[in-house]
Amino acid sequence: MIRTEELLLNVGPQHPSTHGVFRIVVKLDGEVITEATPVMGYLHRGTEKLAEQLNYTQIIPYTDRMDYVSAMTNNYVLVHAVETMMGLEVPERAEFLRLIVMELQRVASHLVWWGTYLLDIGAMSPFLYAFRDRETIINLFNELCGARLTYNYMRVGGVKWDAPPGWIDKVSEFIPYMEGKLREYDKLVSGNEIFLARIKGIGKYDAETAIDYGLSGANLRCTGVDWDLRKAEPYSLYSRFEFDVPLGQNGDCYDRYRIRLEEIRQSLRILKQAIVQFPSSGETMGKVPRAIRPPAGEVYTRIESPRGEIGCHIVSKGKAEPYRLKFRRPSFVNLQILPKLLIGETMTNLITILGGVDIVVGEVDC
Amino acid sequence: MSEEEKKAQQESGPADAEKDEKQKAAETTPIAEAGQTAAQQSVEAADPEKAAKLKAAAEARAARAAAKAAAETAEAAEASAPPPPSPKQPELDAVTALIRREVADEALEDAYINELNGHMPTLIVKNEYWRSIAELLKIENDFTYLRNVSGVDYETHLEVVYHLVSLRSGRELAVKIKADREKPEVSSATPVWATANWNEREIYDLLGIVFPGHPDLRRIMMPDDWAGHPLRKDYEPLDSEV
Numbered sequence: 001m002i003r004t005e006e007l008l009l010n011v012g013p014q015h016p017s018t019h020g021v022f023r024i025v026v027k028l029d030g031e032v033i034t035e036a037t038p039v040m041g042y043l044h045r046g047t048e049k050l051a052e053q054l055n056y057t058q059i060i061p062y063t064d065r066m067d068y069v070s071a072m073t074n075n076y077v078l079v080h081a082v083e084t085m086m087g088l089e090v091p092e093r094a095e096f097l098r099l100i101v102m103e104l105q106r107v108a109s110h111l112v113w114w115g116t117y118l119l120d121i122g123a124m125s126p127f128l129y130a131f132r133d134r135e136t137i138i139n140l141f142n143e144l145c146g147a148r149l150t151y152n153y154m155r156v157g158g159v160k161w162d163a164p165p166g167w168i169d170k171v172s173e174f175i176p177y178m179e180g181k182l183r184e185y186d187k188l189v190s191g192n193e194i195f196l197a198r199i200k201g202i203g204k205y206d207a208e209t210a211i212d213y214g215l216s217g218a219n220l221r222c223t224g225v226d227w228d229l230r231k232a233e234p235y236s237l238y239s240r241f242e243f244d245v246p247l248g249q250n251g252d253c254y255d256r257y258r259i260r261l262e263e264i265r266q267s268l269r270i271l272k273q274a275i276v277q278f279p280s281s282g283e284t285m286g287k288v289p290r291a292i293r294p295p296a297g298e299v300y301t302r303i304e305s306p307r308g309e310i311g312c313h314i315v316s317k318g319k320a321e322p323y324r325l326k327f328r329r330p331s332f333v334n335l336q337i338l339p340k341l342l343i344g345e346t347m348t349n350l351i352t353i354l355g356g357v358d359i360v361v362g363e364v365d366c
Numbered sequence: 367m368s369e370e371e372k373k374a375q376q377e378s379g380p381a382d383a384e385k386d387e388k389q390k391a392a393e394t395t396p397i398a399e400a401g402q403t404a405a406q407q408s409v410e411a412a413d414p415e416k417a418a419k420l421k422a423a424a425e426a427r428a429a430r431a432a433a434k435a436a437a438e439t440a441e442a443a444e445a446s447a448p449p450p451p452s453p454k455q456p457e458l459d460a461v462t463a464l465i466r467r468e469v470a471d472e473a474l475e476d477a478y479i480n481e482l483n484g485h486m487p488t489l490i491v492k493n494e495y496w497r498s499i500a501e502l503l504k505i506e507n508d509f510t511y512l513r514n515v516s517g518v519d520y521e522t523h524l525e526v527v528y529h530l531v532s533l534r535s536g537r538e539l540a541v542k543i544k545a546d547r548e549k550p551e552v553s554s555a556t557p558v559w560a561t562a563n564w565n566e567r568e569i570y571d572l573l574g575i576v577f578p579g580h581p582d583l584r585r586i587m588m589p590d591d592w593a594g595h596p597l598r599k600d601y602e603p604l605d606s607e608v
Contacts (some may be wrong), residue, residue, distance in 0.1 A: 044587040048572075049596055085482055149592065211510050215559025227533050299483040300514060300529050300540070313516045313527070324597075326516040336564050365587060 006034065009347075012272035013042045017120045018353045020021075020361030023193075024338075024354075026346060036350075037341040040139035043365035051325040056082050056156055064150035066329060067363035069112050072105040072141075073305040075154040081301040081312040082156045082237065085294035093282035094158035099236050100171060100274050101141065101153065103267040104197055107178065108137040109306035110260045111257065113358050118189060119259070120355040122362045126189055133181050136174055143167060172275045175268050181320075182264060190261070199253040203341050203353040206251055213337045216330050217308025218263070219357060222248035229304040234305075240277070241270045253356035263306075280289070293320050300328075307331055307358055331363040381509045450464035452479040457537060458487035461507060465489075468506070469498050480540065488540040496543050497553040497579065500528075504558055508532040509539060512559035524550045524575055528562075545575055554579035572597040 012023035014117050021042035027035040047066065051059045057076070063074035076098060082091065090098075115130030138148045145153045153160055177212040189195060207223040212327050220227055228245040246262035248255025296318040302311035311328030335356050452458075462477045470555040473495035491499050503509040509530040516527045524545040531538050543552045554577035555562040566577045567586040574595035577583055585592065593604045 041587040046596060059403075084484070119415045139599070212560045214512055214559065216513075225533065232533075232536060295482065297482040298480065298527075300484075300486070300516075300527075302513065309513060311514050311529075313529070314515060315518055324516070326514075328514040332564065332568075333561060336561060 004030075011350070013039075017355065019116060019359065022361045022364065023357070024350070025341070026347070026350065031346045031348075033342045033347065033350065035364060036339040038174065038338060040361075040364055043361050045290065045366070047366050048325055050326065051322055053321060055320040056294075056322070059322075060154065061150065061152045063327075064152055065362060066312070066327065066366055067305065067307065067331065067360045068149055069360050070105050071149065071151050072101045072111040072153060073303060073310060075135050075151065076102060076236075077303050077305075077310050077312045079154045079156045080303065081299055081314050082292065082294055084299050084301050085297065085314065085316060086156075086289075086292070088157050088286055090158055090286050091283040093162075093279045094284045094286070095237055096274060096278050097159050097163060097284065098154060099238070100271060101144070101270050102236075102277070103274070104137050104140060104171070104174075106267045106306045107264050108134045110264050111137075113306075114185070115262060117355045117358075118195070120351045121195065123189070123195070124225060126185070129181070129185065129188070130135050133178060136177070140167070140174065145172075155285065155288075156292050158283070158285035162284045168275055168278055171271065174254075175272055175275075178264070178268055182261065185261065190257075196254065199257060199350055199356070201250070202253045202345075202349055203248060203356050204252045205341065209337070209340075212249065213340075214333050215308070215337060216334065217304070217306070217358075218256045218259040219334050219337075220307060221259055223251035224249050229302060229309060233302070235301075237274075238270075240310065241273045243267075243270050252354060256356050256358075291320055293318055302328065305330055307360065307363070308334060327366055328366055329363040331359040331361075332366070335359050335364055395465055399575065452485045454479055454485040454487050459505075461487065461489070461539065464506060465491075465499055468502055469495050473499060475544070483540075486538055486540055488542065490542045490544065493543050493545065496541075496555075497558075499541070500553075500555050500558040503539070503541070507539075508534055508537075512524060512555065512561050513574065515562055515565035515569065517554075517573040517575055517597070518571060519547075521547075521599050523547055524573060526552045526569060526575060528555060545564065550575040552577055554583075556580050571595070574598065 007028040009026050009028055010023065011026065011303075013021040015023075016234050023039040023042065025037045028035050045065070047062050050062060054062070058079060060075055063078050066074050081086075102275040111134040115127035115134075118126040141151055141153075143164060144167060145151045147153075191221040205223065207225050208218050210223045210225060216227070224247050226232075226245055226247060229235070230243075231245055238353060243266045246259045246266065248259055294314070294316040296316055298313065298315045300311055300313045302309050308330030309328065310330055313324075313326040313328070314322050315324040317323045338354060338357060342350060345353065458477055458479060462474060465473055470545050471553060473492055475492055476490040478488055480488045509532055511531050512528060513531050514527075514529040516529075518525045518527065524547055526543050526545065528541045528543075529538070530541065545552050550573075552575055554566055555579070556566060559577060563582070564578070564586060566580055569575050569584060570577060570580075570583055571585040571587050572595055584590070588596065594601055596603075
């Protein structure tokens with residue numbers, strides 16, 4: 001007689017496909033998942049508590065370490081919140097530099113996702129292609145601010161460093177290069193039958209569920225909901241540029257894949273326009289008081305990071321340090337739907353679905 | 367004396383000083399002007415072109431002074447007039463009217479516009495009505511998307527803030543619920559918006575606010591056997607070495 005029983009399986013927190021120290025405990029009936037419980041907190045550093053002892057400029061490097069694949073957008077959401085509270089004007093050249101680095105960051109972040117997602121599924125070489133091309137962007141950032149991952153680039157009222165001579169030309173050389181590489185990616189991967197069989201129709205949900213779970217970014221738009229904060233609630237200079245918001249229909253891993261690749265194209269489109277309009281001279285820091293003390297009160301500001309809506313809720317009592325600082329991290333919110341998606345799936349699809357959500361654990365735990 | 371009066375007095379202090387200085391300046395100007403005209407006359411005799419320039423400069427100075435005076439009076443008039451109503455005031459009025467009609471008159475503690483945050487309509491609601499208000503806002507007011515939940519320790523009390531947005535119209539709303547510091551309870555919004563689940567767990571973990579009605583209220587960031595809630599202002603770590 002065959003004895004059958006439920007199997008309790010622990011995945012992580014050091015499993016390579018969880019992209020960091022994320023753990024998930026699954027119950028298996030044969031190969032089918034019957035229950036999944038995510039366990040987080042292995043990377044919880046208490047950023048929000050630490051921020052209460054620091055002034056606003058000192059908090060900026062801490063934001064680099066939340067979503068370390070997209071530090072530029074994290075920088076922006078914090079300085080943007082403080083600027084909103086203080087009603088500060090940012091010089092045009094500084095705002096252009098911010099926008100350019102944020103869009104480059106989106107491309108770099110999506111490249112990391114594309115490479116590692118395929119690596120998770122079992123394709124080794126795309127990872128090498130993606131990291132080769134991402135290196136160009138990392139080098140551009142390195143030249144701009146001396147760091148490859150944790151940039152600490154933005155300041156309340158502007159940016160720390162002006163673009164070195166010739167930097168903008170290098171960005172404009174990168175755009176056609178990347179466009180060519182995207183065509184190559186499509187040829188290599190996007191039509192691959194085995195790959196399509198692994199991701200089409202997997203991890204499906206509808207628009208109503210996505211909204212109920214507060215999903216954002218590609219996770220929301222794959223269901224056809226047209227909600228990109230760069231268009232819906234424009235910040236920075238985004239209203240000046242023409243670009244499309246790619247949408248899906250089926251809400252599956254395949255649609256999320258298509259959207260992220262298309263978003264790279266749209267970012268390059270924004271970059272092309274930004275470089276043409278880039279002011280040839282000007283300040284990179286606005287008029288900012290010596291001590292940054294936002295008035296008493298509170299704000300919630302949000303921007304579109306590569307992973308979705310990243311928000312910053314500041315409660316100020318008029319001091320140099322925030323009274324309370326809360327980050328709305330898209331990875332944390334998006335991950336919530338995972339247990340629901342996994343039930344009834346096979347164990348092999350766990351990694352496909354988790355990778356499709358696109359999390360960065362530094363941001364899940366904060 | 368109320369806070370506002372005190373503030374007004376403080377503000378009027380430097381303004382008065384400024385006036386005094388101006389008066390003094392006015393008293394001294396005739397002498398200076400006399401000197402200037404004497405100088406002017408001597409220059410005029412020597413160089414008519416230079417004299418014309420000096421005259422033009424004096425006229426420009428006078429024009430600037432007049433413009434400044436006009437701007438100051440306009441500013442003063444602006445300060446005394448009541449501030450214009452917020453563009454979001456009708457939105458706030460509509461939502462408060464809906465809640466008063468459908469839930470209860472006393473359900474709202476306060477309703478105001480947060481001007482600092484792009485005129486965000488903000489409500490402070492009583493906890494016992496929060497659950498029915500949440501449902502009302504979602505179903506009747508199209509606030510289908512809960513974008514953020516924050517917990518704040520104000521030392522006198524705790525507070526939970528729900529940031530809502532309607533994806534169709536882009537309308538925004540912040541709803542706050544106050545909780546007692548000793549026995550903090552806020553009705554869970556998880557049955558209304560699934561996204562509240564982990565957010566409320568995080569607030570429970572870090573601030574110790576209990577959410578009755580939550581399906582799975584456990585710690586999420588700190589270890590299960592952790593003592594205390596780190597984001598409380600009076601939090602002392604059990605072991606300071608950790």
